[in-house]
Amino acid sequence: MLRYTLKRLAIFVVCFLAVWGLTYAGIVPRGLGGSNFLWVALLALVISAPISFVVLRRERDRASEHVVARVDRAKANLERSRSQEDAADDAMRAQRGLG
Structure with a gap:
């Protein structure tokens, strides 16, 4: 960039x-x-x-690919974080239901 x-x-x-x-x-x-x-x-x-x-067409395309890759990584990290939170929440609810 x-x-x-x-x-x-x-x-x-x-x-x-x-x-x-x-x-x-x-x-x-x-x-x-x-x-x-x-x-x-x-x-x-x-x-x-x-x-x-x-x-600068090629350079702009290369920069665009770099930005798209960063956004995709951020989305994947956010989704992974969400799934961990959901799993922890489900485990907590299961414990409360059993206790």
């Missing part, structure tokens, strides 16, 4: 630097007043999102 996040951040930084360079060169229009940084960041975000979606 960390690898995916770092790669996504790297793509954003590359896009940010490219947009900043294009803005500085006058190819891409500057933002209004003092909003140039916000303009460059927003444009870099819009550009980097589809690039990340395509380029």
